[in-house]
């Protein structure tokens with residue numbers, strides 16, 4: 001007895017999926033158009049559309065988009081009465097995401113070949129060999145189906161990955177109750193500063209992630225040190241300072257975090273070179289790390305910790321300014337001041353319920369400014 005393998009099942013799914021994809025046949029010659037449509041329907045293609053002019057073709061494509069039922073493949077004649085040659089091809093290719101097969105007379109072969117350079121995927125010559133066209137259509141639609149599947153599974157993996165990060169951040173917060181909401185606030189402030197400084201979505205997102213995970217290395221440090229009331233001695237301080245290196249060691253193997261790891265590793269470097277772990281100075285420190293440093297310092301100053309009296313947001317901002325150029329990058333301090341002022345000083349807000357990291361990341365990439 002024959003058992004379906006996973007690949008068999010997948011190919012079966014692909015076979016079924018492409019039969020419900022939308023095919024548009026644009027051909028001014030009624031006979032060949034009807035013959036192609038009949039052939040497609042005989043092969044159980046369920047959604048076949050027709051057009052005989054370029055204008056009609058664009059109308060069908062636009063209507064599909066408007067209904068969120070886009071055409072997947074178009075067979076496009078090069079001898080349309082209203083827009084001959086490559087004119088329609090250029091318009092379709094520039095505006096619509098569709099697989100494209102050109103239909104050319106023997107004498108138009110050179111034009112069809114030229115069309116491949118204009119975004120066409122393939123061509124067929126008249127008189128059309130319907131079997132050949134079907135094979136080409138099936139190949140292109142299968143490729144399209146697989147691309148869509150790949151996009152879908154990448155999005156699923158991404159969500160899974162972000163959830164894992166959220167759990168890591170929560171574990172850290174559980175370890176030190178005084179840091180509750182700290183990572184979330186640092187992330188929010190750091191990404192707002194990044195936006196203020198003109199970074200694009202991807203970079204804002206990386207900085208937001210660095211904010212969430214910047215202290216993840218503290219997972220490797222004893223609670224008795226993390227929660228010690230009062231100042232730390234030299235050995236204890238050195239132990240705590242190791243959290244930046246521990247974090248980069250934990251996170252470095254994760255491919256999706258490559259951009260953020262450097263920001264996490266260097267979020268305690270000082271602008272004047274007196275920080276850790278590598279005593280980098282000025283522009284040597286990744287900008288994302290300089291931003292995370294300012295955001296973290298602000299939140300630490302205003303937070304209620306076991307061993308210090310919290311500063312008011314105004315006092316904390318004054319402290320950022322006082323240390324601008326020594327501990328902090330002046331450019332980042334200026335941007336932070338704008339964000340904090342505009343937002344009525346972030347930390348003075350009542351505490352928000354914790355969000356999941358995926359939600360937070362979504363906020364980061366959606367918001368234009370805080």
Ligand SMILES: [Fe+2]
Nearest residue numbers: 214215267268
């Ligand atoms: Fe830190």
